[in-house]
Amino acid sequence: MNFFKTFKSDTWVKPYIKQYKGLLITALILGLLTSFCAAALMFTSGYTIDKAATHPINILLIYIPILLTRAFGIGRPVFKYIERLKSHNWVLRVTSDLRTRLYKTLESDASFFNEHHKTGDIMGLLSEDISHLQNLYLRTIFPAVISYLLTIIASIALGVFNRSFGFFVFLLLFLEVFLVPLVSVSIESARRAYQKSVKSDLYVQLTDNILGVDDWIISGRKVDFKNLTASNIQNLDRSQNKSKAFRRNRDFLLQLIFAAMVVCFLIFTNLTMTHNQEQANFVAAVVLAIFPLSDAIIPVSQGFEEWPTYRDSINRLNTIKPIPNNLPIQKELKPQNFKDISIENITFEYNSSSPILIKNFSQKIQHGEKLALLGPSGIGKTTILQLILGDLTPQQGQIKVNDLDISQIQVNREKIFSVLNQKPFLFNTTLLNNVRLGNEQKSDAEVKRAIDRVGLKDLVESLPDQYNTIVGENGSRFSGGEQERIALARILLQDAPVVLLDEPTVGLDPITENDLLETFFDVLKDKTIIWVTHHLQGINHVDHVVFMNSDKIEMEGSPKDLYKTNKHFQELYQMDQGL
The missing domain is CATH 3.40.50.300 (P-loop containing nucleotide triphosphate hydrolases)
Structure with a gap:
């Protein structure tokens, strides 16, 4: 609800998603193709190994899988590289527009901004909020959308083969890409908000201190100058260390869930795909194919965890409104x-x-x-x-x-x-x-x-x-x-x-x-x-x-x-x- 409420009246994120939607869709498709090639590479490799171990064997029987292994092996890094180029190109275009818009908004009435904000706030806007929106796309939106699409596609594909097992895998993937990320948000939300608040205070304090450094030195309070922000820095470090510990434990849990999924696949394939030699050749292929999906699924929780920070940045940017231009018709007066x-x-x-x-x-x-x-x-x-x-x-x-x-x-x-x-x-x-x-x-x-x-x-x-x-x-x-x-x-x-x-x-x-x-x-x-x-x-x-x-x-x-x-x-x- 907070997610949709944040974007309901947003004028800083939604417009650029629509403006560059073609590039965004291209980046998402390339992300899907990267995951597909990674899974297909493992699948064809496993099938080739199984098939090659079957006697008698003819090289012609595994020639096509060998070619596909090479093709998917080349396709995975190629699609990944192009996806990175497209996604970063999209993000840099958006953040460039955001920075230009922010500058024009503040420049249009600098005196109004000075009346309502501290000097260090502009550093927070430029360094923190715009950068946070950049990470919102790269670390939250892209991974989340790709993981959801993979979850739906994989569950449907397995459901066609076996409806019960497809639903069971969907529940495990749902746990990985939705429930655990929501728990991460609920646990880390207050902590992330606190960290952002401390960072904002540090920007203001450091700006004030640097502008007044001569007075600190003249008054002989060099030690006080150095210690003024020490408390905030220590508090920030402690909070960030707690976040790191939580992140390690959460990722370990996600890996355990994924390992359980692999075991389930081993059991399922051995029960349903060993009736004859031809089916048995696919056992290793199917199990190996799911391993690359962890690269796309596990990072979703990290992106969700950072959502409160992005939400605060979006809300703060939406408070910056351009001053209406109420000027009358302008006349030219030559010097x-x-x-x-x-x-x-x-x-x-x-x-x-x-x-x-x-x-x-x-x-x-x-x-x-x-x-x-x-x-x-x-x-x-x-x-x-x-x-x-x-x-x-x-x-x-x-x-x-x-x-x-x-x-x-x-x-x-x-x-x-x-x-x-x-x-x-x-x-x-x-x-x-x-x-x-x-x-x-x-x-x-x-x-x-x-x-x-x-x-x-x-x-x-x-x-x-x-x-x-x-x-x-x-x-x-x-x-x-x-x-x-x-x-x-x-x-x-x-x-x-x-x-x-x-x-x-x-x-x-x-x-x-x-x-x-x-x-x-x-x-x-x-x-x-x-x-x-x-x-x-x-x-x-x-x-x-x-x-x-x-x-x-x-x-x-x-x-x-x-x-x-x-x-x-x-x-x-x-x-x-x-x-």
Whole structure:
């Protein structure tokens, strides 16, 4: 019941079974042919041996069985090899589609995913759940279907010869391919669920620990860092060892049942197939033919045992739903036609239980204007940038670019907006590749020119590999200020008319910060800039300052006017300058 209930509303497994049903049926037929050839090989071998031991013997009497032995001996590995190719091809096609679908689903609204899942959950989805579905096909569905078909075919074939014995063999096979697997599921279900839960916790813990490894080291808690996951790992090992012991005992029981079946076949064939020499030649052939079937029947319990793990993966994947695309008809806005951004009385809160973060906020930002948003942490400065980009939607008010609502230019918004945040991500590839991410159509010469404009030319050309230098994981080859300059070079290549700066110099020393701000506003002098910052360093570079406090604007104006007329601004500026 759980099996059918799981698949009743499933949208991650059933569609691909239908999509690739031709390849699936081919793989199942090849699996049956593999088992048939294995049984037929043993049958013809046994018959040949028996027939050859009969006197007098003529070689011509066993020539056909010899040829069939060779044919089935060749056919078994050939069909097995082709079956593996087809089944793995089917599985890889399905899992490739699943991974692509999962990426698109998560990528369509990454902010929603971050709100509802921990960082380590994505590792669990990609590493565990998709891999589990791959094993669902290879280790459960394929072996189970093939074993059921073999059980039905063998029972019918024996039933035609002897109805009572055919029914008796069906009961033994039913015990092997259905009852024992169900018992395995019932015994191992809770244990497998526990193991998967511990693994999921480990993914989350390890992800958090790796992201915060510097803080662990600085605080001198290296031993605690190493021991943090030790308990979960030990519990997981103990549970897995219990599963291994159960598996060994169960497989031994299945082999005993199969041995009992062989004994029954020996008794049956000796009672019914020894009335004359011709029948006696088939005794060994019939008994030997059932031995290869154990390879197809015994693994079924292992596949059934893992079903709870697959079920949890299917259920978890089905909770990942794409965010409905409620965007209006999209309009094309060419970068050269950008004129202004209008923020009209927007009000925003993350949910009904949280306080209003932004209330009746308005601004008009003209082409080429440099605007600074200041205020204490948690006041909503970064949220305003997300609203401008269209990542968030205000409960009241409207944001327009030219005369278009921001929701109308989402498809190609990268042509209008570029973003530089506190920690730009650099990939572990060459410097050229990292900068070219801003515009993949640009030539090497244009990329190098962008690197030169941000002040990195001398540094890069002093390196052994120069522009082909590997930047390291997350840009570890370069300092924080150099990473920001590399990200700025990306923005130059992107060449969008509006640049959003989200505290890009936070954490840098004052000298580096000042030099970097000089570079930002120099190379972006023809751009519209909206700069979120927490202090007044470099504030002289902007045309307009908006200082937010609580849910309202406390003061705004040009830096020069505010310094002359606003005492609070003077105090903040002097404090920031150390005066």
